Amino acid sequence: xxxxxxxxxxxxxxxxxxxxxxxxxxxxxxxxxxxxxxxxxxxxxxxxxxxxxxxxxxxxxxxxxxxxxxxxxxxxxxxxxxxxxxxxxxxxxxxxxxxxxxxxxxxxxxxxxxxxxxxxxxxxxx
Numbered sequence: 001x002x003x004x005x006x007x008x009x010x011x012x013x014x015x016x017x018x019x020x021x022x023x024x025x026x027x028x029x030x031x032x033x034x035x036x037x038x039x040x041x042x043x044x045x046x047x048x049x050x051x052x053x054x055x056x057x058x059x060x061x062x063x064x065x066x067x068x069x070x071x072x073x074x075x076x077x078x079x080x081x082x083x084x085x086x087x088x089x090x091x092x093x094x095x096x097x098x099x100x101x102x103x104x105x106x107x108x109x110x111x112x113x114x115x116x117x118x119x120x121x122x123x124x125x126x
Contacts, residue, residue: 001028002029003025003026004025004115005024006094008021009041009094012086012125013018013038017085018045019083020083020120020122024098031100033101034070034072035098035112036050039119043108051079053102059113063089068084069082076114088124093121094119100114
């Protein structure tokens with residue numbers, strides 16, 4: 001029902017910035033809350049950020065708070081993750097995900113989300 005495609009990853013020096021995009025299909029994109037997760041080699045996928053369907057509420061992992069900003073443009077069916085002041089520990093594959101629930105107690109859990117993109121690699125060098 002919903003297809004997600006991430007883009008914008010790449011190689012960047014510590015302290016630099018990247019903006020990730022997640023393009024979504026479907027007429028009902030605006031009904032989905034959207035999340036960003038990341039997975040480093042040998043580690044489990046972890047929550048990064050979430051934005052409500054309207055864009056009015058945002059949530060961040062403590063590790064990225066103050067550095068990353070999630071946003072969405074429902075007219076373009078796109079969710080963004082602006083990543084500033086990048087650190088080597090931010091190196092991971094970044095995934096976007098869609099959640100049909102308007103609200104959630106468990107927005108950091110992978111199984112809250114219904115659809116996932118293929119991921120985009122972010123590598124931060126020191």
